[in-house]
Every structure is written in C-alpha cells, then in structure tokens.
Amino acid sequence: MTTNIMAAASGEFTLGGDRPVRxxxxxxxRLPVGVFGGTPRDPETGIAVLRRAVELGVNHIDTAGFYAWGGVEANDLIRRALSPYADDLVIATKVGPLRGPDGLPSSQAGPERLRELVEDDLRALGLDRFDLVYLRIGGMARDPEESLGERFAVLAELREEGLIRHLGISNVGAEQLAEARSIAPVAAVQNHFHVHHADDLELLRQCEELGVAYVPYFPLGGGDRPLDAERLAKVAARHDATAAQVALAWLLALSPAMLAIPGTGSPEHLEENVAAAALTLTEEDLAELAGQNV
Incomplete structure (x- = not known):
C-alpha cells in the first residue's frame, strides 16, 4: 500500500505544555530487528524508513539505547538518517532497562546508572538535550508496588540541569504516576495498551485530565503476539482499511491525549500506519470495537 497521507491528519498534542507533536x-x-533474538535488519532500510517517516510529517520519534541487536542500533540509525534534526522534531528516549549478556533487556539500572544512560543516548543521537526522557520500570509485567521515586529524582535533577526538557514514566500505574508527580512534572506516560488490551482506561482518563500524554507501546499487539485481525475485520472492511489501521485509528479516537507510536522496519508498513491518521471511525465502529476488548 502506498500513500501520501500525512501524519498531520492525526492532529496535535502539546507535550509538557510547550512542545507540539503530531x-x-x-x-x-523494530528498526534493528523484528523481534528480539531474530535476524538483524539492514541498516540502510532502517535509514530509509526514518527519512520517509519525516517526509510523511511524523515529528515524534520514540527510541531507547537498548533498541539494538546484532550491531544495529536504533539511535545510530536515527542520527545517520535525520541529523541535523528539524526544529520541530521531538525525540524521546527511555532509560532503566539494562541488556544482559544475551543482548536482551533483562535487568534494571539503579539510580547511580541513570545519568550515564541518558548521556550515552545523547551522544549516540548527537543531541545536547532530550525533549522527553522516560523512566521505564519493571520487566515486561507491571509491578504496582514498585517505587520509582529515587530513580525519578535523578532524572528530575538532569531536567534541572537542562539535559532534559520533559520527563515521562513507563510501565506504571496510578500510584506510581502520583509518586512521580510529587517529585517533578510528568509530561507523558507510556504503557502497554491496544484495542485488545485496554485495561488502562482509567489511567488514560486521568492523564487526559492532567494534560499528560498517554503513549501506548505495542499498539499493534507487539512481539510475537500481533492483534487478532479477524476481530477487526468487519470494521476494516467497511473502511477499505487494514486491521492495523483500524487499531491505530481506534487509539487516536479514544482520547486527545493519545500519541500513537507504531514501529516498523518496513517502508510499506510505515506508509500503511501513517495513513491510519486520516481514518475516521464511526460511532458504530467504536461501539463494535469496544465490545472486543479483553
């Protein structure tokens, strides 16, 4: 599928009150590898995908230093593809997870490592300051009992020093959001969320009320567990769209605070994803999809 529909069709959100993003x-x-442990992707294809994303109007790129596999690093590709960066381009990173000997993110950094991780990402990307840095806590599962205060305070110090414009938190619940906000302003929350995994609706509404961006990771299922396309097929057929496009359009329709960040290493899938920005779902569609949440 080829399209010239631009990301601007998705509308804008002002991150942290001062940084507009589409x-x-x-x-x-997914730039370095389709699934952790798989075959590394061709770096030149990744560079082409990034450049095409910007051509299509994308101005919010979400990355992390641990997005790397087999010598291919997402941050390196971003710098090679897009530096010098456009003034309106927002680059967000995540710190916290540490890669083990197998290359997989399998442990967490303590407070003493966070400055180093942020500075490493700044160097890799060729930046002087990040627009947004998330503290990612926990493993793949969320732990509502895990305190983030000591670690988040380190990022708050880096914000005061001017290395970070805005702070975010990832893989968190409402109590952890409150804990973080007691230390420093929170501009974004990034959690696991999609049309078949919508347990976070209450937290999404809280973010919307607070003016905090909600950024779902695995918006299309993620990893080796993609969305159940058959459950989206009826709505997709009504719009001559794909299941993935419907899933992305559903996210954007759910809240004005929602920022979609679908990832891909394929130019074709990139264009399909961006085209979902212009897909308007009807009330009938939304009601039907709401009944599919599990």
Missing part, C-alpha cells in the same frame, strides 16, 4: 508518531524499536 499524534501519529514513530517507534524505533
């Missing part, structure tokens, strides 16, 4: 963004996780 609500259809791009996640860099």
């Amino acid at each position: 609500r259809m963004g791009f996640g860099a996780m």
Whole structure:
C-alpha cells in the first residue's frame, strides 16, 4: 500500500505544555530487528524508513539505547538518517532497562546508572538535550508496588540541569504516576495498551485530565503476539482499511491525549500506519470495537 497521507491528519498534542507533536508518531524499536533474538535488519532500510517517516510529517520519534541487536542500533540509525534534526522534531528516549549478556533487556539500572544512560543516548543521537526522557520500570509485567521515586529524582535533577526538557514514566500505574508527580512534572506516560488490551482506561482518563500524554507501546499487539485481525475485520472492511489501521485509528479516537507510536522496519508498513491518521471511525465502529476488548 502506498500513500501520501500525512501524519498531520492525526492532529496535535502539546507535550509538557510547550512542545507540539503530531499524534501519529514513530517507534524505533523494530528498526534493528523484528523481534528480539531474530535476524538483524539492514541498516540502510532502517535509514530509509526514518527519512520517509519525516517526509510523511511524523515529528515524534520514540527510541531507547537498548533498541539494538546484532550491531544495529536504533539511535545510530536515527542520527545517520535525520541529523541535523528539524526544529520541530521531538525525540524521546527511555532509560532503566539494562541488556544482559544475551543482548536482551533483562535487568534494571539503579539510580547511580541513570545519568550515564541518558548521556550515552545523547551522544549516540548527537543531541545536547532530550525533549522527553522516560523512566521505564519493571520487566515486561507491571509491578504496582514498585517505587520509582529515587530513580525519578535523578532524572528530575538532569531536567534541572537542562539535559532534559520533559520527563515521562513507563510501565506504571496510578500510584506510581502520583509518586512521580510529587517529585517533578510528568509530561507523558507510556504503557502497554491496544484495542485488545485496554485495561488502562482509567489511567488514560486521568492523564487526559492532567494534560499528560498517554503513549501506548505495542499498539499493534507487539512481539510475537500481533492483534487478532479477524476481530477487526468487519470494521476494516467497511473502511477499505487494514486491521492495523483500524487499531491505530481506534487509539487516536479514544482520547486527545493519545500519541500513537507504531514501529516498523518496513517502508510499506510505515506508509500503511501513517495513513491510519486520516481514518475516521464511526460511532458504530467504536461501539463494535469496544465490545472486543479483553
């Protein structure tokens, strides 16, 4: 599928009250490899995908230093593809997870490592300051009992020093959001959320009320567990769209605070994803999809 529909069709959200971003963004996780442990992707294809994303109007790119596999690093590709960066381009990173000997993110950094991780990402990307840095806590599962205060305070210090414009938190619940906000302003929350995994609706509404961006990771299922396309097929057929496009359009319709960051290493999938910015779902569609949440 080829399209010239631009990301601007998704509308804008003002991150942290001062940084406008289009609500259809791009996640860099899949640039180095389709699934952690798989075959590394061709770096030149990744560079082409990034350049095409910007051509299509994407100005919000989500990355992390641990998005790397087999010598291919997402941050390196972003710098090679897009530096010098456009003034309106927002680059967000995540710190916290540490890669083990197998290359997989399998442990967490303590407070003493966070400055180093942020500075490493700044160097890799060729930046002087990040627009947004998330503290990612926990493993793949969320732990509502885990305190983030000591670690988040380190990022708050880096914000005061001018290395970070805005702070975010990832893989968190409402109590952890409150804990973080007691230390420093929170501009974004990034959690696991999609049309078949919508347990976070209450937290999404809280973010919307607070003016905090909600950024779903795995918006299309993620990893080796993609969305159940058959459950989206009826709505997709009504719009001559794909299941993935319907899933992305559903996210954008759910809240004005929602920022989508679908990731891909394929130019064709990139264009399909961005085209979802212009897909308007009807009340009938939304009601039907709401009944599919599990």
